[in-house]
Amino acid sequence: MIEVRGLTMRYGEVAALTDVSLEVAAGEMLVVLGPSGAGKSTLLRCINRLIEPAAGEVHVAGEPVPRDRAGLRRVRSQVGMIFQDHNLVPRLSVLKNVLTGRLSHMPTWLSVLQFFRGEDVRIALECLRRVDLDDRAWSRANRLSGGQQQRVGIARALAQQPRAILADEPVASLDPKSARLVLNDLRRAARELSIAVLCNLHQVPYAIEFADRIVGISAGKVVFEGTPAQLDTDALARIYPGLEDEPGSPAQPAPGSRHVPVELSE
Amino acid sequence: MSSQRPRFIIGQPWTAGDWWRWGIAIALAALALIWSARYLGLSPSELVKGLPWIGDLVWRMFPPHWSFLKQLAKPVLETIQVAVWGTLFAAVLALPLCFAGARNFVPGWLFHATRQLFNAARGINEIIFALIFVAAVGLGPFAGVLALSVHGAGMLGKFFAEAVEEADRGPIEALRATGASALQVVVFGVLPQVLPSWIAATLYRLEVNLRAATVLGMVGAGGIGFELYSSLKLFQYQDTAACVLVILAMVMSADYLSSRLRAHILAA
Numbered sequence: 001m002i003e004v005r006g007l008t009m010r011y012g013e014v015a016a017l018t019d020v021s022l023e024v025a026a027g028e029m030l031v032v033l034g035p036s037g038a039g040k041s042t043l044l045r046c047i048n049r050l051i052e053p054a055a056g057e058v059h060v061a062g063e064p065v066p067r068d069r070a071g072l073r074r075v076r077s078q079v080g081m082i083f084q085d086h087n088l089v090p091r092l093s094v095l096k097n098v099l100t101g102r103l104s105h106m107p108t109w110l111s112v113l114q115f116f117r118g119e120d121v122r123i124a125l126e127c128l129r130r131v132d133l134d135d136r137a138w139s140r141a142n143r144l145s146g147g148q149q150q151r152v153g154i155a156r157a158l159a160q161q162p163r164a165i166l167a168d169e170p171v172a173s174l175d176p177k178s179a180r181l182v183l184n185d186l187r188r189a190a191r192e193l194s195i196a197v198l199c200n201l202h203q204v205p206y207a208i209e210f211a212d213r214i215v216g217i218s219a220g221k222v223v224f225e226g227t228p229a230q231l232d233t234d235a236l237a238r239i240y241p242g243l244e245d246e247p248g249s250p251a252q253p254a255p256g257s258r259h260v261p262v263e264l265s266e
Numbered sequence: 267m268s269s270q271r272p273r274f275i276i277g278q279p280w281t282a283g284d285w286w287r288w289g290i291a292i293a294l295a296a297l298a299l300i301w302s303a304r305y306l307g308l309s310p311s312e313l314v315k316g317l318p319w320i321g322d323l324v325w326r327m328f329p330p331h332w333s334f335l336k337q338l339a340k341p342v343l344e345t346i347q348v349a350v351w352g353t354l355f356a357a358v359l360a361l362p363l364c365f366a367g368a369r370n371f372v373p374g375w376l377f378h379a380t381r382q383l384f385n386a387a388r389g390i391n392e393i394i395f396a397l398i399f400v401a402a403v404g405l406g407p408f409a410g411v412l413a414l415s416v417h418g419a420g421m422l423g424k425f426f427a428e429a430v431e432e433a434d435r436g437p438i439e440a441l442r443a444t445g446a447s448a449l450q451v452v453v454f455g456v457l458p459q460v461l462p463s464w465i466a467a468t469l470y471r472l473e474v475n476l477r478a479a480t481v482l483g484m485v486g487a488g489g490i491g492f493e494l495y496s497s498l499k500l501f502q503y504q505d506t507a508a509c510v511l512v513i514l515a516m517v518m519s520a521d522y523l524s525s526r527l528r529a530h531i532l533a534a
Contacts (some may be wrong), residue, residue, distance in 0.1 A: 075445075076443055080444075083436060087440035088437060089454060108449050
């Protein structure tokens with residue numbers, strides 16, 4: 001569903017991404033694992049061209065992502081995005097935030113006058129029900145807890161009825177319980193609605209628990225690709241250079257284990 | 267014992283050079299002030315000599331002519347109307363322009379051009395605009411409304427633009443990522459974030475405009491200023507006193523209402 005080939009991006013002299021290639025299939029949850037500053041966010045934003053890559057190709061649903069405004073908007077409408085700080089519009093109601101996921105399907109003039117089709121409202125409410133927040137539809141978005149706001153962010157992405165979802169560190173600012181709720185919602189959406197999910201994470205245990213497949217990135221380069229079971233200490237050392245020096249690090253699961261460390265269980 | 271002595275500290279210790287530089291700067295400033303005081307004829311003795319006359323003027327204002335208040339009802343209403351319409355037009359002018367004055371929304375040349383336009387509108391006093399518009403559209407409150415609109419648009423444009431610049435970029439990026447059109451991004455991503463501060467700025471402008479509208483009448487641009495001015499010219503000081511008291515009551519209640527409303531809006 002998402003296909004990235006030879007993606008390269010630099011900020012001035014600094015290479016942010018070097019020749020990154022990966023694929024995500026429909027219904028698959030691919031976790032991109034890597035330390036902060038490895039280029040994970042840049043990778044995501046190059047896919048829907050929020051950032052213009054220096055080189056490389058991106059295909060979404062078999063189609064190259066176009067550069068013209070109309071074509072780009074069409075592709076963006078098929079790709080939901082979830083952000084580390086959820087990026088909800090604070091003063092709008094939860095329902096309206098989710099409805100903004102439908103904007104690309106609405107006539108601009110009607111929507112700016114705050115008229116929404118019944119069908120769009122129905123879809124928005126259904127997406128809120130999926131993340132179990134339909135009872136908060138009329139609350140102001142900024143009145144919700146961090147975890148709830150992030151789930152509204154997922155509902156907004158789902159309201160686009162997307163073929164793919166890009167999630168940029170969706171649980172980085174959440175407590176462990178909220179984090180697992182969010183990742184669960186995300187994985188369930190991927191499977192039930194057959195959406196390709198590309199999710200950036202920097203927490204190894206979450207990647208092992210929730211990913212179908214993991215791509216490790218370090219300093220802008222792909223240094224690992226495989227199943228969670230294949231993510232051994234050797235691979236971790238490549239993703240997080242210098243990590244093996246830190247004794248008792250939580251990022252060292254028993255090789256081949258899908259077991260989740262105790263402190264993360266509910 | 268010397269460690270007990272209080273030390274005067276306002277920054278890094280001064281060197282001899284610092285003392286010289288500051289000494290010269292202060293001496294120059296003092297000379298300039300003394301020269302301009304001479305030039306302006308500022309003189310305490312003249313003030314002391316004039317005090318009885320000021321006392322006499324104030325004495326003649328008492329008691330204020332309360333009967334004059336009836337004649338002030340219409341000018342007061344006109345003053346408020348001029349202020350309200352002036353504020354409304356200013357906001358309507360500033361609304362589309364403010365996006366062109368937001369650094370992070372438009373190319374640099376457009377941003378600078380728009381901000382210079384705002385500065386020009388803001389830099390020229392309402393009374394000067396009123397004189398120009400009286401010449402253009404004739405005596406009367408319409409000239410006053412136009413003067414307040416142009417001057418106010420400069421101030422509101424700057425305020426609005428700064429609010430847009432301070433809006434959180436996150437939600438805006440999120441809306442762009444959904445494939446929303448540019449107008450949809452503005453309406454759903456920017457407006458909800460800036461609306462409270464826009465409304466607060468507009469209310470503040472209404473307050474300022476009401477104060478300005480009380481003097482527009484002096485140049486024939488409508489409002490209570492005309493009554494104030496003519497009563498002074500006709501030596502009807504008791505009428506003048508009534509005017510001043512009415513203006514004071516009007517401005518103070520507007521300040522009170524507007525600050526309460528603004529606090530309410532910004533807290534919500």
